[in-house]
Amino acid sequence: MIQTFKHFLAGLALATATALTAPAPAFAQVASTELFKPVVVINGKAVTNFEHQQRIMMMKLFRSPGDLEEEALKALIDDRLRFLAADEMGLALTDEQIVEGETEFAGRANLSREQFIQALEGAGVARESYRDFVAAGLLWRQVVATRFAPLAQAQVTETDIQHAIAATSRRGGGVKVDFAEIILPANTPAAAAQAERIAAELGGTNMSDAAFSSAARRYSASPSRARGGRVPEPVPLGNLPGQIAQAFLTLPPGGVTEPFPIPNAIAIFQLRRMIDSADPGEETVALEYARFLIPGGRTEDTLAQAAKIRTRVDSCNDLYGIAKGLPANRLTRETKAAGDVPGDIAIELAKLDPGESSTALTSGNALVFLMLCGRTTATLADDSAAGTSGVAPRQSDGRADTDDEDQARASEAAAAASAEEDPAPTAVEGVPEVRRAAVRQQLINQIVASYAESYLAELKANAIITYP
Template structure:
């Protein structure tokens, strides 16, 4: 497992800071600004949104006194600690410090230090959980290798940026230990059941027929930054920095309170189905073009920044598995014959399932049973298509009249055709990641609620 802060620094020191993961096709406007390393920024602001913030002023110097700035269960955080974490945050996110955004950077750094203290204290409760110097060294060696440097050169570059190697090592030690603790404690609870996986596959298949948006997100939680106005002001500063060249993923990793901040690609919210989000977000999704970045979007409890990575229409290929019972009736059949057939099928329908429908046909005189297999909905008889598209999996329809007779349809499966079709393995990985992230956030929240935290 790689550790977020360290990975960001490794990428930056290699000259390949976290870039965006927009589609390869050149969809962003030609005026999209570039990062200092030559990479494209997240994207242009939505032209339908409010005017972009004014360009940032030259970066200010910042100094903090060396006294105690906070304590966590009597373990202190000093001004030195806070300066070090601010430098790590600035380096890893490529945010350019300004007079306007320094308070937000300081608050984010302080929050990170408080959580680090809580994690470190919790780790000490597990005597068998010891992160050795060798493990920390191995991680630094791997990070340096990815940056094309030796370990010594890598740490020297951190020192040149003002980050003391010892502070960096201790941060890394805590993150390694916390990752091991969370994985060991919650691994079994994070596993999804077979029922959950099957339900997720069905949900993904049903969603695949609707328009979808591949989203990058940053969420500034008002409660963590001093209120809604502070969240809005901070979000405006981040938009300015991203448009000016700071990589979206690195900014999301350090400033976002959304679960996606801890994703393999920080800020990656994945494919979002139309009309499954708050109206303010959906309106923005509809307005943004691929490669564009939104202005801050206030919602209850905080503010979002959205990066539109891609869009796609719903899949045109929807496959459904059907089985049927049928009473043959020509188009010229009398109303009396149709009524008799209807009573027969209605009498059978209540107890039918996908598992017994064919055996019931064999046991009932005058009724035929057929496994129709898997078909594209568009290729089915028009009378069958509505049931095939919308009926619940496992349900049996009311009698349906066609030129061939009267039918009961059992919908036994549904999936997307083509490359977008989700697999059970995909669904299982998705659910496990979501479950583990929820359990970790709850764990850290409980530690914070139980702690004595004082900010000077």
């Protein structure tokens, strides 16, 4: 099932962890006789005090910022508009679809549906409130798919796809990406909830370089935070993990990607500029890398140890001397297909040449000394419709070669709409079909998400909203 509500994943995990230990709250702040009186009416459909208090409770569990009474009311108004839009189009959910949605949602906290509902109820969130929250998103997906997916698919032409693909190779020339990053830690339920909230606010937007840098200095856990998130050197587009590379293809300068979940963190990136290069366009197909663990986490002492190691090693082979006599798990060396490398490691390796190292990551209570041993690439001679596909892979080993909720739901609905409605792509000579399909889907998703956001804003502007 296509994932939904990704920006609330960590909040749900936090709700579960909190609910398992917290006593059920009372509704002392609203007298029982007042619970089911309306606080707002949208096109004749009321939102009650009870629903408002329930959403406030959920937002407290999610550690949402701002005035929770006001933000909860806004969210409920939007959900009412989603329900009304679906009703106007004759769309409805079966009990089975809702149960499936609740189950999928609960599974993200590694719980069964019943376990998750029990945990929420333990924190005072009623089963019906969870059901309505899930149903609003599922129906919005149907609305968006029905109204906008066919239109978006018709708008994405072969020329659009080829233009996007050509950006990776420029007909034989490579492209480098100048970008900044924010790595939001999500290694505890509380940190994950905070990361999801920040990612939902920043992801998918356009920001000035200064604003993104300020956010990086405030929130990022990466060493690049000291530079405002700026990656020191432009990175060849083909070095980057596929999803991130494809996201950069469709961003304008200043554009911020949607959030990318990585182990124990969430990453977002800002495109500063694309740089044409005379080097051949190459795409990474496999990576060989080593991880040497330095116990003690990220401290001045462990970073000093890493700096000493860096002066003693020129290649991954040299790390065996460093690890001699230590437990075997202190040093690991792996070769993996590019798509199989964990996201946090892949992002760091993209910035490295063979023989270079990074200390941006931690693993448990250890600093990771990460070294790129080698990169296997395929040269992209021409990715246009008339061109040819890549040549044989080439190995570089460093010795022989040193070379907010509405946005979230709109984006998820866009992904679901394209996945459910998108016909099989037409073959184009010289362009790998998997790559073409990924680019096409990215373009469709962006169009659909934009339509969905505008449509919700239009519904709100045209609604009759009264406060009894």
